[in-house]
Structure formats: structure tokens, C-alpha cells
Amino acid sequence: MTTTTHTPPATHNTPVACARGLLTGGVVGASLAALVVGTVVEDAPLFVAGLVVPTVYGLLLFLAGMPRRAREAAVVHRTALARIESLEAVRGESSDVPVRFELTVVPDDGPAFRVGTTQDINLVDLPDYRPRGVVVVEYPPDRPWRVRIVKRPTPPWEDRAASAGLEPVSATTTVAAPPEGCAFGFAVLLGLLLGAAAVVLLFRADLFGRDDSAQPPPSVSSTSSSTSSTTSATASSTTVVTSASGTVTLGAGQSFLDKGELGRAVDSLTKGGDARQALTVVVGERLLSVVFAPTGAPQTPAFDPRALPYDRFPALVDEAATALGAGSPQTWQITAERLTGSLVIRVVVTGPGGTASLEADGRGDVVRRAGTAR
Structure with a gap:
């Protein structure tokens, strides 16, 4: 008579196995989140931790399993x-x-x-x-x-x-290896979600562009008063500064082409005499945005945003709007960056006659012009 050999019961549903699955899922989830968040907020230590932690954890698991493997090999x-x-x-x-x-x-x-x-x-x-x-x-x-x-x-x-x-x-x-069981898989999934959520919550301020900790005023939204040279009226502006970027938004009736407006805005983002380097500076009618270079990354193509020829910006916009035949501009934008090695200032204006653009060097001298008719 044939004797039935039963499949062994699931061994992955024990409390120890479930705890190990929860820890493993947590390490994997936290590591993946650290790689993503570290890249987004340009935090090099966090990115490196996302690579090192799973490696160390895998080594520890390997060392912890050596006695069991030795016992199995001795059978x-x-x-x-x-x-x-x-x-x-x-x-x-x-x-x-x-x-x-x-x-x-x-x-x-x-x-x-x-x-x-x-x-x-x-x-x-x-x-x-x-x-x-x-x-x-x-x-x-x-x-x-x-x-x-x-x-x-x-x-x-x-x-x-x-x-x-x-x-x-x-x-x-038929005999087969014991199944892992649902509890073990659930523990791994729960650990994966908890690990990822923990990293995102810890770095939510940098990730979502705000700082909830007690920091000096430049790291939170602040409202200041300025006097427009064209309207001679007092209007408000909003400044937001984080470790990765800074923005200044002007109120109604103001423009960054007004005399001295850009200089004051950049000074508020760079904390006065602080020599923070920038990757890009984008200027619109009432919005200034600066992306700062990450700390401790000297090889990035950064520049000092305070050194831009802001006094030349109104003339560059006028030249793009008139000399290139775009008519009175409805919108305009100025972008400064040095990704190609040298500082480049690009001006793009859009008006009834089409779109016109030009490029200038770090002194504000025009080096290239272009225009596109509608």
C-alpha cells in the first residue's frame, strides 16, 4: 500500500519569520525612498545611505544564516x-x-x-x-x-x-518545499510601505518645498513691503527660501523690470552677503525663481546669482521685443545658466507678431538673436 508523504507546514508564518519579513521590507522600502528623495532634494548623504543600508543589511543576513547553512551542509x-x-x-x-x-x-x-x-x-x-x-x-x-x-x-x-x-x-x-504563507508576504509589504513612508515624512519639508522646523525667517514664507518706482505705491511681495530653491512673487502692479527690484529680490534669496551658488535663475514679469547648487558639490556648473547684469535686463527685453520684430510683448522670460561652461542669459518674448529670443553673455552683451513669426 502506498503511504502518502505530506507537504511540510508553512514555516514563514512564525512570529520570528514575520518580524524578519517586516524588517526586510522596511529596509528595502526605506532604501528605495532614500534614493528617490535624495535625488530630488539633492541630499548626497541620504542618497549614499540608500545604497549602503541594504548592502549592510544583506551582509548581516548572510552572516546570521551561516550557522543554519552549516547545519544543513552537515546532514x-x-x-x-x-x-x-x-x-x-x-x-x-x-x-x-x-x-x-x-x-x-x-x-x-x-x-x-x-x-x-x-x-x-x-x-x-x-x-x-x-x-x-x-x-x-x-x-x-x-x-x-x-x-x-x-x-x-x-x-x-x-x-x-x-x-x-x-x-x-x-x-x-508528492512532496514540496513548505509554502511561505500569507502572513510573511503581508509583513514584507507592510514593512516596505512603512519604510518608504518614514523617509518621505522625515524629509517632507525639503521634498515639498517648505520647512516646518524652527528656522530663521529666510526659510519660511515672509511678506515685505517695497515701493514701485513706476507707480510710486506700496505693494507686497512674497519670498520663499528652501535648501534647494528660492522664489520671490511680486504683487499686482509691480514688475521685475522696475529699477532695483531684481537686486532686492536676489538679495533676499541669498540672505544678504551669503555667497550661495545657483544652477539657474529664471525671471518673469512678477516671478523670480532660483535653483541653488547642492552643498558640497563643487563640480556643478554653478554661478553667483548676485553677479548677473540685472541693470541690462530691461534693455535686453526691449531689444528682443522691438529689434526682432515681435511687437509689444505680452509675456517675457529671462533665464540664466552655465550648463555649457560659460554663463548664458536667454531672453524670450511673445507678442502679437510672434515670438522672439536672444542670447547674451555674462556682461549682458547680445551674442545671438532669433525670431519666429506667427
């Missing part, structure tokens, strides 16, 4: 005969082809059982394995699902395999 494997019920090549990109075997294993001191295994077989040796053929296998007695075909058995076992006639057993005797 004496059993040798038995097995009947090939079926075989199928999984793929064949190289000389060693992964082959999926369905075997009936017949131990000398226990009941027969069915098991599935995948093993690399050389193309030259593949004809030696055929359905209903008998092979010699080895497996650890406590983990029979880890059965492996012995490619070169000892002469006694080779003679036994050549003369043996084994009968198949029912598929109900």
Missing part, C-alpha cells in the same frame, strides 16, 4: 533509486540545459514518493535521461524536495539502476 544525504516519470527542457541558450524532472523516488528504508526538481543537464548527456528510466538520486532526509540526480554514481549504484524496475506511485505522495 548526511540519502542515496536512492528514482524513476523518471517525465522531463521537460525549460530553455536552451547554452550547452547546459535546465530540465524539469518529475521523479518517483524509492528509498531503501522508507515509502516511495513523488517529487519535482529542475537540474542542469549537458546537451551531450540529455539522451541518457528518458521517461521510465531509472537514475540514482541524493537528498537530505529532512528536506526530500531537494532531490538531485547523481550524474556519475558509484559502480554498485550504477549496477542497481541498470537492473532495477521501479513502479510509479500516486501523485498524492
Whole structure:
């Protein structure tokens, strides 16, 4: 009578396994979030931590698993005969082809059982394995699902395999590795979400362009008063400064082409005498935006935003609007950057006659003009 060999119960649902899954998911989630957030907010230490933490955690897991692997390696494997019920090549990109075997294993001191295994077989040796053929296998007695075909058995076992006639057993005797279980997968997913959320919450101020901690006034939104030279009226402006960028928004009736307006705005973003370097400076009618270079990155193509020829900006806008034939500009924008090595100031105006643009150097001298008619 055939004896049924049951699949071992799930071992990943124990409290220790679930705690390990939660910790693993947390490390993975926090590391991925650190890489993304570190890139967005240009925080080099956070980005490096996203690479180092999972590496260290993987090393610790490897070291912690060494005693278990040593115990498993010390287990004496059993040798038995097995009947090939079926075989199928999984793929064949190289000389060693992964082959999926369905075997009936017949131990000398226990009941027969069915098991599935995948093993690399050389193309030259593949004809030696055929359905209903008998092979010699080895497996650890406590983990029979880890059965492996012995490619070169000892002469006694080779003679036994050549003369043996084994009968198949029912598929109900199939053994398999214990399932991971739902609890372990849920713990990994929960840890992944918690780890990512923790990093995002810790750096939410830099990530979303605001600072919730107690910092000096330049790091929070502030309102100041200024007098427009064209209207001679008092209007408000809003300044927002973070570690990565700064913006100044003028009130109604004001313009950054007004005399001295840009200088005061840039001074408020750079904290007076602070020599903060910028990657780009973008100026519109009532909006000034500065993207600052990351701290500790001397190789970035940055420049001092206070050194721009702001007194030349009104003339550049006028030249782009009139000399290039765009008519009275409806909108205009000035961009300063030095991504190509030298400082470039680009002016783009849009009016009834189309769009016109020009480029100037760091002194405000025009070096290139262009115009596009509607």
C-alpha cells in the first residue's frame, strides 16, 4: 500500500519569520525612498545611505544564516533509486540545459514518493535521461524536495539502476518545499510601505518645498513691503527660501523690470552677503525663481546669482521685443545658466507678431538673436 508523504507546514508564518519579513521590507522600502528623495532634494548623504543600508543589511543576513547553512551542509544525504516519470527542457541558450524532472523516488528504508526538481543537464548527456528510466538520486532526509540526480554514481549504484524496475506511485505522495504563507508576504509589504513612508515624512519639508522646523525667517514664507518706482505705491511681495530653491512673487502692479527690484529680490534669496551658488535663475514679469547648487558639490556648473547684469535686463527685453520684430510683448522670460561652461542669459518674448529670443553673455552683451513669426 502506498503511504502518502505530506507537504511540510508553512514555516514563514512564525512570529520570528514575520518580524524578519517586516524588517526586510522596511529596509528595502526605506532604501528605495532614500534614493528617490535624495535625488530630488539633492541630499548626497541620504542618497549614499540608500545604497549602503541594504548592502549592510544583506551582509548581516548572510552572516546570521551561516550557522543554519552549516547545519544543513552537515546532514548526511540519502542515496536512492528514482524513476523518471517525465522531463521537460525549460530553455536552451547554452550547452547546459535546465530540465524539469518529475521523479518517483524509492528509498531503501522508507515509502516511495513523488517529487519535482529542475537540474542542469549537458546537451551531450540529455539522451541518457528518458521517461521510465531509472537514475540514482541524493537528498537530505529532512528536506526530500531537494532531490538531485547523481550524474556519475558509484559502480554498485550504477549496477542497481541498470537492473532495477521501479513502479510509479500516486501523485498524492508528492512532496514540496513548505509554502511561505500569507502572513510573511503581508509583513514584507507592510514593512516596505512603512519604510518608504518614514523617509518621505522625515524629509517632507525639503521634498515639498517648505520647512516646518524652527528656522530663521529666510526659510519660511515672509511678506515685505517695497515701493514701485513706476507707480510710486506700496505693494507686497512674497519670498520663499528652501535648501534647494528660492522664489520671490511680486504683487499686482509691480514688475521685475522696475529699477532695483531684481537686486532686492536676489538679495533676499541669498540672505544678504551669503555667497550661495545657483544652477539657474529664471525671471518673469512678477516671478523670480532660483535653483541653488547642492552643498558640497563643487563640480556643478554653478554661478553667483548676485553677479548677473540685472541693470541690462530691461534693455535686453526691449531689444528682443522691438529689434526682432515681435511687437509689444505680452509675456517675457529671462533665464540664466552655465550648463555649457560659460554663463548664458536667454531672453524670450511673445507678442502679437510672434515670438522672439536672444542670447547674451555674462556682461549682458547680445551674442545671438532669433525670431519666429506667427
